Amino acid sequence: MSDDAMPKAYEPAKAEEKWYSQWESRGYFEAHADSQADAYTIVIPPPNVTGVLTLGHVLNNTLQDILIRFEKMRGKEICWVPGTDHAGIATQAKVEAHLRETENLSRTDLGREEFLERVWQWKREYGGTIIRQLRRLGTACDWRRERFTLDEGLSNAVQDVFIRLYERGLIYKGTRMINWCPMSRTALSDEEVIYQTERGFLWYMKYPVVGGSDTVSVATTRPETMLGDTAVAINPDDERYQHLLGKTIMLPLVKREIPVIADQFVDKAFGTGIVKVTPGHDPNDYEMGVRHDLEMINVMNDDGTMNENAGADFQGMDRYECRAAVVECFTELGLLEKTEVYEHQVGFSERGHVAVEPRLSEQWFVRMQPLAEPAIKAVNDGRIKFYPERWIKTYNHWMENIKDWCISRQLWWGHRIPAYTCDGCGEIAVSREPPTVCAKCGGAGLTQDEDVLDTWFSSWLWPFSVFDWPRENADLARFYPTQTLVTGPDIIFFWVARMIMSGIEFMGAIPFSKVYYTSIIRDDQGRKLSKSLNNSPDPLNVIDTYGADALRFTVIYISPLGQDIRYSDKKCEIGRNFANKLWNAARFRAMQGPITQEWNSLSGADLGRLRPDDRWILARTDEAVRSITTDLDAFDFHSYSISLYQFIWNRFCDWYVESAKASFYGDDAARKQTTLKVFDFVFSRILRLMHPVMPFVTEEIYHQLDYVTTDDSIMLTAWPESFLETISTDGLFDRAVIDMVDEKFGLISAGRNLRGSYNIPGGRKIPYYIRPTDAGFSELLRADMDSVKLLLNAEAVTVDTDYDPQGTVPSAVEKHGVIYMPLEGVINIGEEVKRLGKQRDELCGVIRGIAAKLSNKKFLTRAPPDVVENERTRCREFEEKMQEVDALLAGLQ
């Protein structure tokens, strides 16, 4: 391939488009149940069907893609199932808003069927967005398997599960105090309520006691609910108020006579110690109402306005408007005792963004406790592992205090509840097909429940519903249970915990064995990403600007383990620059000619020609292979990316590539061939290690360098394995030699530092002398002499164990030797004293520290012998170095 086939800078756009379509069209993402390989399955956390790709998705899906590609290269039959969620409330709200804006219509104007048709239309039009965007990111999803939670198959699963649970007595219908969203006009589960601290008021209102002129004072944050009060309560042990027991109160404004009751719930110390009781609008009051058989009055409509029970003066008002009106009335009547500023927690609807209203209504519930017990066990006995582990506590806390799950929603967009009520006798029948006659009374009229199910009631079946459960089939048998789940810790309750419960309940097996919880992405000031702050970057723009690989690498690289991520677009330069660095290493390789025969193996003849630098890079590559594999197995993605970055940039490019130039530019053809072979052997492995996180650029380079034929793909190559032991057993890669090469590089850096200290331009070729202090090092230097010369940009490098500079010469001391820069007329005694003096100070400090240890009898007796021995060795080495420095200092005149 010619030089001009590879531009100077990597251009992501073309490569991304080309390779993604090839991967997909060649079926590399497809999972086949009849394959012999072990299955590795991930089901995508289905994004909202109307959603667009966010950075959160980028992180989440990059992590999954890394695992999928890694496991594919390890020979697994990968199966990554993509799909979307119908997101009941969110989607319905979006379409309703759209209808209002464009046609000034409400959903009731259209009617159920017509409205649903509009939502499906909306879904067809906008629903594909996030799926298209995921492809730009490079995700290796099996798109043939794409699922939607309202698909026929998944709907069957939902229906089936509802019926099974109903028949087992785990689903029931009941009137309870639930969270009501007045915006969406539906019930919510406890998890869909978000508590926020609000600065409100505590109003002290006086209620007249019947039969006299006394009043009692009650404190409330919600005066409007007083219209529904049906009692006033005190603590039974409160001596201050015993005289009130048996009396009644005349409720102002509504003129209702209500009793005074005694209940343990009342806190004597809070407020006045007397509580107004509104069983229809407060969960605690409801409990009290049940205990004392109080009347429950609902004073509000489903949209948060006051109804006829609130009285003519207030009916039709919004709840907040009414609050102000009630306060005003009390003020006018002289019944408002005082107002205090009060900070408290108010529950808001997750989707509706308005305060939820506790509301008494008839809903469907799932009895969760029986389902929770085996699920708690599965996590706590380690069959399901959490990464990071600490989320187990959160999981346990919720599971051990689990409440029944309110699953009915007063929406239209979702799975209709398969329950039918007899018009005649009211008997409820739950069945897949509408019953023709009532089983109890034989009546013919049955009406289906109007409600739909909570979105999560389909999501919790996702790991098996995507494989067409309950229909038995090969895919289900092969790909369930899945292996890994990658998701955010914010949906542990909504989704993770419930999937574990449903998997055990319906499949008899846990749905996944490992759960990796991703970090939360914030902006670079640590704020949450949000539309209103306008700090939410568009990943597609980032991909256009920097490339998909750059974005993928960057989010992984900047993700601290289990902590929040601080992101800014500019940080994608890290990934872009890294891809470019890799690209240019490849470009450099391409310039040296085509790949050699059998580039992917090293034979005996090659081994005989290896120079120390070759052995060094091979040993370091082997290390990288092992540590990177360990990182990925442990889900330590941050360490994975750091290892890649440092290995490729600081070891391979900075040292090996530069060293190899001596061979490439030299005239020893056999040696050049060996260097090329080592280069290809190492570089091809680097590319494979990197492929999971940067799939496009690695594929492009793999082809540019002909590491695969044009029909093949890096995706189909094997994950690198440790190779050192299989190619050599004769001490060629002994630790001591490899470490000594690092020290050689240290000496070269010291030599370059000398050049800098004397402002010798990097381009000027100058002589260096090296006086090694041991024979092994001397030999090592000579073996790679031409590369040492190149790396120092030296005119000549003379290795001489007896070197004695005539007069004073700039010099530096390293572990195995001293490097000199004998330049005519270039010596600055002050500069030398300063530099060597600084080194001397550092050595002094270290030696002092070691000496202190070694003179400590307790250290000698109590520390392990190998630690003591190690300290002795270090002490000797530093003292030798010190002597060299001292000798040089003494020579300075």
Next chain:
RNA sequence: GGGCGUUUAGUUCAGUUGGUUAGAACGCUAUCUUCACACGGUAGAGGUCACUGGUUCGAGUCCAGUAACGCCCACCA
């Protein structure tokens, strides 16, 4: 009111079971367009590891407490 997390260089973060001179990236300084790469090279400056006490021969690392910031859960009106 409970629980969890964080605190290491100007900034963002590494630092595995306690044991080399606490690392990296970005930023900064100097220098270099030498034929892979200025999305680059080379060299350099920069840290009493939040605080207090304890365990230990030895603590950034373990324990206890304090402070600041952040998150989650919880029915005191």
